[in-house]
Amino acid sequence: MITLKGVGRKNTDMNNSAYVKSLRDREGLPTPSGALAVRSGKHMARFAAGKFIVENEVDGIAYNQYHHPLPLCMFQQFWLETNPFPIKSKNTYQVGNHPTNNIFVSVETQTHWHQLFASHLFLEPSGTPLERWTLRCIPDAKLSQGPEVFIGICFSEKKVLITGTGYAGEIKKAMFTIMNVLLPQSDILTLHSSAVLTPSNTSMLLLGLSGTGKTTLSACQSLRIIGDDEHAWSHDGIFNLEGGCYAKTINITPESEPNIYHALRQPAILENTILNSQNLPDFTDDRLTENTRAAYPLDHIPNAYHQVAPHPADIVFLCYDLYGVIPAVSRLDALEALAYYETGYTAKVGATEAGSKNISPVSSPFFGLPFFPLNKATYSDLFAKKIQQHQSRVWLINTGWSDGGINAGRRHALSQTRRIIQGIAEQKLHNLAYKRHPELQLQYLCSQPSFPLNPELSPAWTRTASFKQGCMILNKLLRSCKQTVDID
Ligand SMILES: Nc1ncnc2c1ncn2[C@@H]1O[C@H](COP(=O)(O)OP(=O)(O)O)[C@@H](O)[C@H]1O
Numbered sequence: 092m093i094t095l096k097g098v099g100r101k102n103t104d105m106n107n108s109a110y111v112k113s114l115r116d117r118e119g120l121p122t123p124s125g126a127l128a129v130r131s132g133k134h135m136a137r138f139a140a141g142k143f144i145v146e147n148e149v150d151g152i153a154y155n156q157y158h159h160p161l162p163l164c165m166f167q168q169f170w171l172e173t174n175p176f177p178i179k180s181k182n183t184y185q186v187g188n189h190p191t192n193n194i195f196v197s198v199e200t201q202t203h204w205h206q207l208f209a210s211h212l213f214l215e216p217s218g219t220p221l222e223r224w225t226l227r228c229i230p231d232a233k234l235s236q237g238p239e240v241f242i243g244i245c246f247s248e249k250k251v252l253i254t255g256t257g258y259a260g261e262i263k264k265a266m267f268t269i270m271n272v273l274l275p276q277s278d279i280l281t282l283h284s285s286a287v288l289t290p291s292n293t294s295m296l297l298l299g300l301s302g303t304g305k306t307t308l309s310a311c312q313s314l315r316i317i318g319d320d321e322h323a324w325s326h327d328g329i330f331n332l333e334g335g336c337y338a339k340t341i342n343i344t345p346e347s348e349p350n351i352y353h354a355l356r357q358p359a360i361l362e363n364t365i366l367n368s369q370n371l372p373d374f375t376d377d378r379l380t381e382n383t384r385a386a387y388p389l390d391h392i393p394n395a396y397h398q399v400a401p402h403p404a405d406i407v408f409l410c411y412d413l414y415g416v417i418p419a420v421s422r423l424d425a426l427e428a429l430a431y432y433e434t435g436y437t438a439k440v441g442a443t444e445a446g447s448k449n450i451s452p453v454s455s456p457f458f459g460l461p462f463f464p465l466n467k468a469t470y471s472d473l474f475a476k477k478i479q480q481h482q483s484r485v486w487l488i489n490t491g492w493s494d495g496g497i498n499a500g501r502r503h504a505l506s507q508t509r510r511i512i513q514g515i516a517e518q519k520l521h522n523l524a525y526k527r528h529p530e531l532q533l534q535y536l537c538s539q540p541s542f543p544l545n546p547e548l549s550p551a552w553t554r555t556a557s558f559k560q561g562c563m564i565l566n567k568l569l570r571s572c573k574q575t576v577d578i579d
């Protein structure tokens with residue numbers, strides 16, 4: 092019998108049972124820390140092109156390259172086609188850590204490890220749900236007339252169907268997409284962000300597309316993690332939609348990211364990490380994928396905060412700037428904040444989306460367009476209203492490339508970014524000296540003895556043609572922020 096240590100306090104029974112059954116059925120291997128190493132199969136990244144939403148069921152869906160319309164009868168047919176596949180495991184969870192603004196989802200999986208994933212990422216039911224959904228995940232199913240990978244959402248029958256992919260991230264992101272449709276109907280803004288509680292008992296949100304640092308920066312020694320990826324902002328504060336984290340593990344070390352590294356213990360899942368002959372994970376090995384992932388309950392991070400948190404005093408946009416034109420940290424006024432929120436300039440990094448192996452600049456409104464299916468005005472208007480109502484300060488942090496950009500510069504150091512986040516949380520950045528950006532007009536923090544920054548935009552760099560070219564592209568994006576433009 093396998094003994095369990097360090098199990099988080101939620102979903103404990105389900106965690107234990109799915110973990111043990113997964114090992115029993117040889118779905119994965121136990122690593123020395125007790126984490127379960129599994130492989131997701133051919134697809135090891137989110138399928139960006141493949142989500143379908145049944146048509147004519149919800150007002151305001153903006154169908155685009157991420158969300159395609161599907162007739163109800165097709166969805167029903169696909170569902171029936173998965174009936175012959177044995178369901179190994181079934182359990183019900185809550186999505187949304189709020190007594191009333193939540194939904195219940197019954198998760199049916201073909202493997203125990205996908206159920207274990209659901210038990211880490213979702214919550215034990217305790218509230219009163221707005222709706223009750225069913226999610227079926229059958230990686231082995233090949234639909235007769237469907238695409239190779241199918242992620243379908245049907246609002247009338249409250250069903251989600253995932254076939255053709257075993258990448259566990261699809262499970263959580265499908266539920267996120269549903270929450271992004273349901274909650275705004277009650278004036279609740281949903282955000283692709285991590286969230287932390289600051290020492291002054293306010294919350295801080297960190298919005299960003301995949302790879303910009305949400306998970307890493309939320310797992311920090313001095314701030315309390317609320318969640319690493321999906322949050323909602325309601326009239327009573329900020330709450331996590333999830334109950335666990337889904338962290339990238341490539342090149343992780345106990346020194347670089349101690350909280351996350353130590354969270355990789357029983358019954359965490361390691362997805363697509365290669366093990367050595369002693370079953371020890373080799374986090375440097377990217378032969379399977381660079382997008383190696385770990386899923387674990389929120390309680391695996393010390394001092395996690397499980398309540399509805401106070402309204403955010405500070406909101407940070409994390410941007411992975413390839414051009415090196417965005418300074419380490421800038422403060423945005425309300426108009427700038429809205430423009431950057433609607434534009435979501437950043438880069439796609441690290442193969443989180445299938446097909447995006449190389450880094451490319453992208454505009455992804457709300458820092459996550461693939462998960463926000465409603466008309467853009469829904470999210471923009473709510474964002475504008477909330478920051479105005481709660482007087483939240485908005486910051487833009489570049490976690491990407493500094494002076495010289497990706498071709499000639501270096502990435503902003505994680506230690507410096509952490510120091511900036513800490514400075515914001517402790518309200519130490521307000522009274523420092525700022526400069527006006529020569530091309531983007533932002534007010535950015537300059538290096539000063541009480542808060543050294545290395546590098547700051549150097550005058551030599553700002554005079555170059557490359558700098559001006561990068562700024563021109565970004566300015567164009569910001570001006571055309573009403574429409575999505577892929578600029579690669
Ligand atoms: N300055 C920086 N800020 C944040 N992350 C950084 C920085 N420099 C390097 N990184 C690395 O970038 C990755 C960010 O990934 P992650 O936190 O998982 O992003 P997200 O949760 O937004 O998808 C991590 O591997 C982290 O170590």
Ligand SMILES: C=C(OP(=O)(O)O)C(=O)O
Nearest residue numbers: 137260300301302337443
């Ligand atoms: C799981 C994901 O989240 P992130 O990469 O933002 O952590 C994803 O985008 O597929």
Ligand SMILES: [Mn+2]
Nearest residue numbers: 305306320337
């Ligand atoms: Mn993340």
